[in-house]
Amino acid sequence: MDLFLQLAATGLVVGSLYALCALGWGLIYGTTLHFHVAHGAVFTLAAYFAYAAQKFLGLPLALAVVAGVFAAALSGMLIDFLIYQPLERRGAIRTTLFIASLGLLTLIENLLAIIFTPDPLRMEVGWLADSVQLGPVFLTRLHLVSMATAILGFVALMAFLKYSLWGQAIRAVSSSPEMARTVGIDLRRVHLLTYAVGSAISAPAGILVAMDVGVEPYRGTTFVLLASVAVIMGGIGSIPGALLGALFLALLENIGVWKIPSEWQSTISFGVFLMFIVVRPRGFFGRKIQSAEI
Amino acid sequence: MAAEPAILCVEGLARSFGGIQAVEACTFDVQPGVITGLIGPNGAGKTTVFNLITGFLDADHGSIRLQGKELLGLSPHRVERLGVVRTFQHLRLWNKMSVLENVLLGCATPAGENVFSLFLRAGAVRAEETRARERAMEVLQFFGLADRVHELAEDLAYPEQKLLSMARIFATDAPVLLLDEPTSGLDSESLGRIVPMVRRLVDHGKTVLLIEHNMELISELSDQVVFLHQGRVLAAGPPAEITRDPALTEIYFGV
Amino acid sequence: MTAYLAHFLVMVAIYAILALSLNLLIGYSGIFSLAHAAIYGIGAYASALAALKLGLGFWGGLVVAAGAGAFASALVAIPSLRVAGDYYVVASFGLQVVVLAVFMNWTDLTNGHAGLPGIPRPKLFGWVIDQPFEYVFLAVAFAVLTWAVCWRLTNSAFGRVLQAIRDDEIAAQAMGKNVVLVKIVIACISSALGAMAGSLYAHYITYINPSSFSLHESIFIATLVILGGSERLAGPIVGAFLLLAIPEVLKFMAIPDTVAAPMRQIIYGALLIVFMLVRPEGILGRARHGR
Numbered sequence: 060m061d062l063f064l065q066l067a068a069t070g071l072v073v074g075s076l077y078a079l080c081a082l083g084w085g086l087i088y089g090t091t092l093h094f095h096v097a098h099g100a101v102f103t104l105a106a107y108f109a110y111a112a113q114k115f116l117g118l119p120l121a122l123a124v125v126a127g128v129f130a131a132a133l134s135g136m137l138i139d140f141l142i143y144q145p146l147e148r149r150g151a152i153r154t155t156l157f158i159a160s161l162g163l164l165t166l167i168e169n170l171l172a173i174i175f176t177p178d179p180l181r182m183e184v185g186w187l188a189d190s191v192q193l194g195p196v197f198l199t200r201l202h203l204v205s206m207a208t209a210i211l212g213f214v215a216l217m218a219f220l221k222y223s224l225w226g227q228a229i230r231a232v233s234s235s236p237e238m239a240r241t242v243g244i245d246l247r248r249v250h251l252l253t254y255a256v257g258s259a260i261s262a263p264a265g266i267l268v269a270m271d272v273g274v275e276p277y278r279g280t281t282f283v284l285l286a287s288v289a290v291i292m293g294g295i296g297s298i299p300g301a302l303l304g305a306l307f308l309a310l311l312e313n314i315g316v317w318k319i320p321s322e323w324q325s326t327i328s329f330g331v332f333l334m335f336i337v338v339r340p341r342g343f344f345g346r347k348i349q350s351a352e353i
Numbered sequence: 354m355a356a357e358p359a360i361l362c363v364e365g366l367a368r369s370f371g372g373i374q375a376v377e378a379c380t381f382d383v384q385p386g387v388i389t390g391l392i393g394p395n396g397a398g399k400t401t402v403f404n405l406i407t408g409f410l411d412a413d414h415g416s417i418r419l420q421g422k423e424l425l426g427l428s429p430h431r432v433e434r435l436g437v438v439r440t441f442q443h444l445r446l447w448n449k450m451s452v453l454e455n456v457l458l459g460c461a462t463p464a465g466e467n468v469f470s471l472f473l474r475a476g477a478v479r480a481e482e483t484r485a486r487e488r489a490m491e492v493l494q495f496f497g498l499a500d501r502v503h504e505l506a507e508d509l510a511y512p513e514q515k516l517l518s519m520a521r522i523f524a525t526d527a528p529v530l531l532l533d534e535p536t537s538g539l540d541s542e543s544l545g546r547i548v549p550m551v552r553r554l555v556d557h558g559k560t561v562l563l564i565e566h567n568m569e570l571i572s573e574l575s576d577q578v579v580f581l582h583q584g585r586v587l588a589a590g591p592p593a594e595i596t597r598d599p600a601l602t603e604i605y606f607g608v
Numbered sequence: 609m610t611a612y613l614a615h616f617l618v619m620v621a622i623y624a625i626l627a628l629s630l631n632l633l634i635g636y637s638g639i640f641s642l643a644h645a646a647i648y649g650i651g652a653y654a655s656a657l658a659a660l661k662l663g664l665g666f667w668g669g670l671v672v673a674a675g676a677g678a679f680a681s682a683l684v685a686i687p688s689l690r691v692a693g694d695y696y697v698v699a700s701f702g703l704q705v706v707v708l709a710v711f712m713n714w715t716d717l718t719n720g721h722a723g724l725p726g727i728p729r730p731k732l733f734g735w736v737i738d739q740p741f742e743y744v745f746l747a748v749a750f751a752v753l754t755w756a757v758c759w760r761l762t763n764s765a766f767g768r769v770l771q772a773i774r775d776d777e778i779a780a781q782a783m784g785k786n787v788v789l790v791k792i793v794i795a796c797i798s799s800a801l802g803a804m805a806g807s808l809y810a811h812y813i814t815y816i817n818p819s820s821f822s823l824h825e826s827i828f829i830a831t832l833v834i835l836g837g838s839e840r841l842a843g844p845i846v847g848a849f850l851l852l853a854i855p856e857v858l859k860f861m862a863i864p865d866t867v868a869a870p871m872r873q874i875i876y877g878a879l880l881i882v883f884m885l886v887r888p889e890g891i892l893g894r895a896r897h898g899r
Contacts, residue, residue: 145885146885153694154634156884158830158880158884162876162877162878162880165827165876165880169873176866284701288702322709322712325709329706332698333684337687430781430783438782438783447772447775448775450771450775454768454771457765466769471761481765521783522783
């Protein structure tokens with residue numbers, strides 16, 4: 060039982076990280092329909108930025124984190140502005156955009172690998188690394204911070220989307236770009252904003268990993284693709300769905316270890332994903348998949 | 354009233370989106386061998402009805418029967434196989450393919466499309482392709498596009514693109530043709546090419562159901578008219594009856 | 609020098625097969641797969657295991673490989689292609705990850721990281737094909753065969769349907785084409801051919817291990833296809849040739865090994881971005897074939 064609880068706790072911690080990735084990626088995908096795999100490079104970049112800010116600029120941890128988040132928001136916007144929007148202006152089809160995104164992911168990850176070497180680089184976290192015991196479960200303070208960040212991020216994002224003017228504009232575009240255009244919403248600006256917010260909300264995931272086990276250049280690819288699985292399972296266009304999907308996936312992987320050797324974790328996730336799309340392709344809360352606009 | 358049974362029977366069709374009822378209790382018959390026009394103001398649900406008939410949308414309730422066979426719940430390609438084929442308001446031509454190729458895709462080439470026979474029955478495949486090309490050329494002649502055979506669909510003038518979208522569905526030999534706004538976007542000169550073409554389709558034994566916006570054209574184009582408003586059938590009958598009804602004209606023009 | 613050249617040509621031929629087969633998916637059907645390296649690996653392992661454990665020769669292994677590749681592909685294609693293209697991308701990623709996990713962790717079967725050595729060379733009527741230039745002939749012969757199969761597929765009514773699906777899938781459905789079935793069929797054919805390339809590889813190098821079949825490799829193969837373009841069937845072959853030349857060029861530039869690998873990836877990534885911005889129709893525009 061103790062083992063089960065420990066695995067569940069770890070699952071929640073990992074789930075928090077997946078959730079932050081999924082929230083950001085899901086927001087971007089639901090609003091722009093861009094399969095933005097370069098998102099993996101963006102939050103990895105944020106992590107390296109935070110690491111460098113702490114190590115080379117001597118910034119205190121909190122400021123380094125903020126710097127990382129800003130770096131993510133800026134990178135996300137630049138990618139949309141410099142690559143995706145020009146592609147869309149040229150009438151690119153979605154696969155073209157996906158390929159460009161894949162190219163970006165490859166390019167940025169490998170550039171980081173050359174600059175920082177492929178070895179994991181850990182940030183200094185001081186007392187955050189201390190262990191905390193909750194009943195039979197052992198976690199570090201950092202793990203608790205991760206969970207708190209995910210919850211905060213989720214609540215903040217929901218509030219932003221519901222109550223702020225910009226959030227409502229994003230929701231309008233997400234629900235129907237045509238209608239949004241007719242009521243005078245500037246799609247390009249909303250896209251840029253979506254990228255800024257989406258990248259910013261996922262940045263902490265990369266940075267928390269940098270604080271826990273260290274940042275590596277290539278982990279972003281796996282994370283972003285897991286995020287896309289989480290979003291699909293949760294339902295495209297649903298923010299709570301993305302959160303649920305991420306937690307579900309992480310719990311599945313970590314509790315699965317109880318009975319199934321850990322090397323097979325990824326197999327479990329994708330096996331479940333395949334079954335899911337057979338049985339309920341629209342995910343937990345997604346809109347019903349219908350043929351394209353006819 | 355009709356001597357023959359209706360070829361297409363729509364009954365109690367209903368479909369809602371979110372909270373909006375796009376189509377409700379929609380019931381009408383399409384008689385074989387004539388042109389039936391589906392008219393109504395904007396947002397009346399005409400394209401939705403087309404999408405429901407052809408399987409691109411699922412209906413909430415109702416029934417659509419083609420010569421007794423139920424079409425509801427079938428996927429679009431199955432609906433076509435059973436004999437109902439459609440054009441699109443936005444044409445949806447295969448722009449990067451040639452005029453000939455667009456029509457060839459409507460011709461029967463089952464052997465060439467089957468991977469096994471493609472490799473194992475080369476002779477049969479070749480014969481079938483030759484026949485298909487002959488048929489495609491006949492269809493293109495019929496539509497007056499024979500001199501455009503190798504041009505890309507996107508390079509055609511708009512009226513010719515409209516003709517091409519009709520040509521390719523005609524090539525399928527399907528008995529029921531659904532034309533989605535065949536006259537939209539055309540000037541009077543081009544109308545002179547398209548409108549007689551629609552009539553010639555029926556002369557060849559086809560049944561045509563078309564969506565038409567222009568009240569003036571409807572009398573010329575259709576033999577029967579179905580008036581749709583807010584997703585319901587308000588009236589059905591000969592065009593003269595419908596166009597002269599003041600209540601309906603009021604609804605149509607929103608006066 | 610000649611042995612080096614022979615090796616280069618064999619690898620170009622193998623990658624040409626991989627690129628041609630993936631092109632059927634990406635270029636002709638507009639379906640993006642991240643799993644082609646996994647399929648390549650399935651072919652290699654299936655063929656190697658058939659030889660090592662069942663005593664089948666290269667030719668038997670080839671058939672086993674094709675079957676295994678098609679099967680794995682069908683497993684993923686059938687659920688995901690019914691839904692939408694983006695689902696297939698994610699599902700293919702899943703396949704790639706799972707297959708690699710199997711190669712690395714099912715050690716009883718695959719020997720894990722250590723790999724499988726001692727795979728026999730092909731035999732043709734009792735003659736063992738083990739001289740470098742003999743292998744070049746075999747590999748090139750298979751590449752030509754693959755090219756011929758792809759040509760037949762694309763220059764036919766079936767090829768027309770593929771193009772129609774890529775150009776406007778909705779119109780294809782309205783015209784009676786069973787789009788989902790066609791996509792599944794092409795995915796299986798693409799995988800059968802890709803897996804055969806794996807068999808060719810396994811019996812050439814005579815040793816395989818999981819590291820040759822990673823996600824990076826899938827991206828590399830996709831890059832070959834995308835850059836080479838699918839305007840003509842020669843495109844992927846040109847792509848294979850060019851992209852295999854890049855690492856060789858880098859070798860001559862005396863770049864340290866640790867930097868060379870990521871440097872190659874940076875070049876591939878940059879090329880993908882530039883091509884999409886400047887010449888996307890290299891792959892995703894019309895693939896013109898005979899009229």
